[in-house]
Amino acid sequence: MNVKVDTDGTVAHQDDAGDVLLSVRNLRKYFPIKDGVLQNVVGHVKAVDGVSFDIRRGETVGLVGESGCGKSTLSGCVSGLTDPTGGSVHFNTRGRGSAHGPLDEGDRIDRMDRATFAKYRRNVQMVFQDNFASLNPRQLVVDIVGRPLRVHGIASGTALQEKVVELLEQVGLGRQHLYRYPHQFSGGQRQRISIARALALDPELIVLDEPTSALDVSVQAQILNLLNDLQAERHLAYLFITHDLSVVRHMADRTITMYLGKVVEEGPTQDLFETPEHPYTKVLLAAKPDLDDDPDVPIQTLAGSIPDPARPPSGCRFHTRCPVATSTCGWEIDDIVRELETREDLFDKLVGVDRKSDLEATLTFSDSAAAHAVWEAIRSDSVPETMRDAIETLDVRDGALMVRFAKPSAIELREVGTGHRAACILAGE
């Protein structure tokens, strides 16, 4: 049984395809960067850049990555709140009892008819981290939780009120809370109200964007237990976004690691935590201390900061920070520019970069001493050895420096275990 929607050739899980509830293929979302009085578009932030994955009925998919890597943008596209720039989102709207069948063109959310699209929107609900911002402070709980029911004409009057009480009871609140305002609740209780509202339309998928990050550990435990109970009762699927890896480990069946708009690793949570294949996942795991680890073993951390998503590194996007990068991981002209940016004296003397490609360019400096200094620097220990290995030609003439890098390897997600995929040259070795 095949998911027929793979237009770009990326192949996700094919096993169990009949139970797929949501399928994302080659999804992209670019935000224009505007500048100047005319607000001309001078570039794009590639917040999500070619992401594919599936969510099956009743499963929890964890999504982890540094802030700014595109998690919230992706969740906005999945729930239909944001229009993607490219790629597709398919959703099975045929309901829980429906016969298993592959997703097809009719399930593509941007091609759905109105009625089907409305059904999709009802079936995907969101819960955010900042429940203060997402709950209207001037509305009573009965109106907040009851609103979706009223809007969709599901219930009104006393029936609506009883339905709201039922929902509140499911999340551990009760009738006594109907006529209160959000500010009269604690953070954990407000998150329960958000969850009750998300449950109102009996969705099949709830997107949880950092649902417990603002909560204390003891309240977090209550909310996580609640989410697990609700999932068991209603066969819900969750897309669970968090930066807390111990929470993902506790909650998710499968986990996806994102870096700079791309999925770098995906797999069953246990495999991903026990045998992470991508160096970025390994760093994420090592950076977060656990209550059970040895406090005397130093924490591993990541050098440098996340590169500008408007100008993502080519090849493997992680190569600028990867502790085990090889010479074919994607070294490029921009790496020299990035290197120069850290040396103000030399960067000031750079007058132009004439690119033939990402891999080949002539850098012009205001004097030949500067060009020679850069030539010297690029051949020295101050740049990574693997980057030096990737340089095919390096010539300096007067104030001009000619550089050409070797062509990098193609680095794509590939299978490293059952349902476990990673996008790294070294993965599986």
Add this chain to the structure above:
Amino acid sequence: MTSIETPTENPTRPAIARVQGLKVHFASKKGPVHAVDGVDFDIADGEMLGLVGETGCGKSVTGRAFLGLIPQPPARIAGGRILFRPRRREDTSEDTPEFRPCPTCKGADIVCATCNGSGYDTLDLLAVKPRTMRAIRGRRIAMIFQDPGKALNPILTIGDQLAEVFLQHASADLLADIGGTGDMGGLAAGAVGRAARQESGRLDGILSRVPPVRGHLRRLRAALEDRIAAALAETQISNPRRVIRSYPHELSGGMRQRVMIAQALACDPDLIIADEPTTALDVTIQAKIMELIKMLQEKRKTSVLYISHDLSLVRRTCDRVVVMYAGRVAEVGGVREVFAAPRHPYTRGLLDAIPRSGETRGVLASIPGTVPELVSPPPGCRFADRCVHVMPECTRVNPTLQPLTPDQSVSCFLAHPPAPGAAHKEPELQET
């Protein structure tokens, strides 16, 4: 501060600060909120002490009380003291008359048992004059806040903000850097410090108000930049010289937090209050920032009060930990002891609620119920309505913090059965 027989002290090291019976109440429509209600603990000289507990339990209020940063009103200091003993240092030009010499050795004995060789008597931070508090802030006790974005001035470059700190508190050192200005050194230093404290702003503006240094402006600026660059370099920030010329919004959260750390450490304070210094940062650098603070703390033997939600980071970085619940101290002890063998039911619940790598899925132990309202709290243990071990006396008598071992104290009747018929008695304040 002669007797140090309190149950919360670090047994191996003398205290640099001691919180005694601290009570801070906030006015609210329903009545006074007992946000901090009788907190006792010591910070040993040179230790890193963790302060943990749920949102609203009073951690930040306690931390801010050290520097007089509690807004009054709505707050009212309803009782207690925060005793602080400054460390000995060469430059005493900023000491006010409230900095009194040690009553035993008169400041002369560097091995004096009373003052731990510091030469100073203790100051009560809740009672000092504003002028003394200004001399303490930054110079003696510095604070690192949760949100590095809000704590930095958006319209000043990083260089100008750090310059302010050096000019305010280290102008004598600076003038020494450029060869001094003869007899005028001390005077000029004082004037520069005052000018910098009066008005924040650009370096040149501050310096031009101090006639004696006008002629040395260029050299002074160079000396200042060297010091700032060195302070930034110490936080392992990349490219300090560029950071000096940057505005806060041009830096990442991690870099801003490093700048805050550089600012806090600039004058080599005796004590640093770090209130959730990594909560606003990405997971990939939280541990790194804490290790940086830890490394600098160990190198300089500074004392740190580290307020945090993150128990795993506290476990890694602190020597001892104070667990607060609803405005009171539940448990204090060495991190090893408290994390391995928590004795207060609340500490146990807190540790059990954290998902661990050993166990996947399943139900997390969670503490039922919620934190009690702190408006006119009933007598007895604050944790009683959530405690699975609650006994009749728990709702009548307030358990006090009592030592269990030399390394661990707990306020719970399970560990210390109340004396028959005992009524609650406020701990007496010891006079110096």
